[in-house]
Amino acid sequence: MMEVPNAAGTAAGVSATAVDETTESVHPTPDFSKFKSSEALLKQREWKSRIMAGVIGLAFVVAMIPLISLLYTTLARGIKRLNLNFLTFNMSGVIGGMPTPTGGHGGIEHAIIGTLEVTLGAMLISVPVGLMCAIYLVEYARGGRFAKAIMLLVNVMSGIPSIVAGLFAFSLFAILMGPGVSNGFEGSVALSILMIPTVVNSSVEMLRIVSDDLREASYALGVTKSRTIVKVVLRTALPGIVSGIILAIARVIGETAPLLMTAGFIATTNWNLFAGQMTTLPVFVYQEYSKMSVTCPPSAGPGCVASIPSERSWAAALVLIVIVLVLNLIGRLVQRLFSTEASK
Numbered sequence: 001m002m003e004v005p006n007a008a009g010t011a012a013g014v015s016a017t018a019v020d021e022t023t024e025s026v027h028p029t030p031d032f033s034k035f036k037s038s039e040a041l042l043k044q045r046e047w048k049s050r051i052m053a054g055v056i057g058l059a060f061v062v063a064m065i066p067l068i069s070l071l072y073t074t075l076a077r078g079i080k081r082l083n084l085n086f087l088t089f090n091m092s093g094v095i096g097g098m099p100t101p102t103g104g105h106g107g108i109e110h111a112i113i114g115t116l117e118v119t120l121g122a123m124l125i126s127v128p129v130g131l132m133c134a135i136y137l138v139e140y141a142r143g144g145r146f147a148k149a150i151m152l153l154v155n156v157m158s159g160i161p162s163i164v165a166g167l168f169a170f171s172l173f174a175i176l177m178g179p180g181v182s183n184g185f186e187g188s189v190a191l192s193i194l195m196i197p198t199v200v201n202s203s204v205e206m207l208r209i210v211s212d213d214l215r216e217a218s219y220a221l222g223v224t225k226s227r228t229i230v231k232v233v234l235r236t237a238l239p240g241i242v243s244g245i246i247l248a249i250a251r252v253i254g255e256t257a258p259l260l261m262t263a264g265f266i267a268t269t270n271w272n273l274f275a276g277q278m279t280t281l282p283v284f285v286y287q288e289y290s291k292m293s294v295t296c297p298p299s300a301g302p303g304c305v306a307s308i309p310s311e312r313s314w315a316a317a318l319v320l321i322v323i324v325l326v327l328n329l330i331g332r333l334v335q336r337l338f339s340t341e342a343s344k
Contacts, residue, residue, distance in 0.1 A: 071321070078318030081105075081311040087112070087319070091267035096294040097304040105308045108316050110269040114184060114278035115323070118263060119253050121188030121273055122195055127245055129192075130199025137200075138207040139229055151204075158197035165193040166258025173262075184270070184278035187263030191255060195248040202244025206237040239335040246331035250324050256282040281320045288313035 089100070089107035099105055133150065141147030169190035173181045210233050218228040234241070264277030265287055288309040296304035305311070 074314060074318050074321060077311070077314035079315075081308075081315040082318060086312075086315060090269050092269075094267070097296050097306050097308045098300060099303045105305060106312060108281065108284055108312070108319060110266070111279045111281045111284040111316060112319065112323075113269060113271065114263065115253065115280040115282075115320070117271075117273045118184050118187045118191065118259070118278060118280055119249060121185055122191035122252060123245070123249060125188060125192035126195035126199055126248065130196045130248075131203050131241065133196075133200050134203030134207055135229060135234075137204055139225070139233070154197050154200045157193070158201065160193070162190075162194055162255050163257040163261075166190045166261040168193065169258065170261045182262065182264040182277050183275055184263050184273040187259045187278065187280070188273070190258035190262045191252040194252045194255065194258075198248035198251055199244055202247060203237075203241050206240030206244065207233060209240070210236045235338075238338045242331050242334045242338075246328055249327055253324060253327075254282050254320065256286050259283050260286070281316050281323075285313045285316045285320070288316070 083104075085102060085104035086107045088109055089102055089104055090110040091106045093100055094106035097105065133154075137147050137150060141150075169186050172189070173186045214232050214236065215228055218232045219225075223231070259280050260283055263280060263283070265279050265283050266277045267279075270276045270278050291309035293306050293309060296306050
């Protein structure tokens with residue numbers, strides 16, 4: 001039996017075809033073939049990419065040469081004198097290059113203790129002040145005139161020479177406690193002046209990175225502003241803040257000039273940060289390297305080492321680098337423990 005085509009269906013098909021043709025005429029299909037890069041242009045881009053990769057690699061090698069040279073020189077010269085006796089004894093009773101009754105040639109126990117105490121004191125001063133200043137600038141001031149003035153002063157402080165910070169701390173304690181005062185806490189105050197700008201700048205950048213959506217979500221749940229800052233904002237920005245604090249510590253732990261003016265230099269161990277002079281590793285390195293060598297009398301025997309000051313300075317410098325490395329590892333561990341990815 002012959003089928004009769006449906007007139008309505010045929011008309012609908014013709015109408016759809018007409019619509020498609022009209023649409024194509026109004027909105028023609030774009031031809032992307034003209035944007036296709038030629039083979040010569042692709043080769044040119046490939047060569048440019050290779051050249052830039054080579055330049056970047058060369059810049060990396062040039063930047064690494066001083067660092068590797070510094071580490072190698074310090075390790076090669078410092079490992080010779082670095083031993084348990086050197087780490088556990090001070091310079092008390094050391095005369096020239098003669099050996100001490102303990103069998104060594106003096107040590108840096110007093111300098112290690114002084115470095116840790118003075119740096120810890122500076123951190124206890126600068127971290128709360130710098131962090132609270134950053135919170136005010138980001139969470140409360142919000143770009144006002146007073147905030148801009150504070151940021152200007154912070155940026156000016158970041159460029160202050162370290163000797164000026166030492167002179168300020170020395171003058172402050174001379175006014176408060178009388179002339180001639182010298183102790184470890186005075187050195188901590190000098191170092192805190194150098195640490196505060198770094199802590200403020202790094203904390204401000206980290207707090208600004210925190211999304212406003214987190215703050216608004218906390219406010220929507222009825223959480224107070226102070227609790228939102230402590231539990232949400234600081235918790236989110238904590239890894240970056242820790243990095244800034246570690247950077248600030250690395251900035252000041254090797255300072256010598258302000259500590260020479262404030263903490264002083266002694267040969268014995270001083271555990272009291274608030275009384276008496278304290279020796280730090282940078283000052284110890286400076287004092288020993290300035291001697292370079294000592295004179296051994298003919299009757300001294302083979303136990304006298306003429307180059308012992310230089311050897312002690314290189315060994316102390318190596319210990320200082322190790323301390324900075326340990327602090328950075330601790331900072332990385334804190335970052336990993338308190339990062340948002342680790343808490344999920």
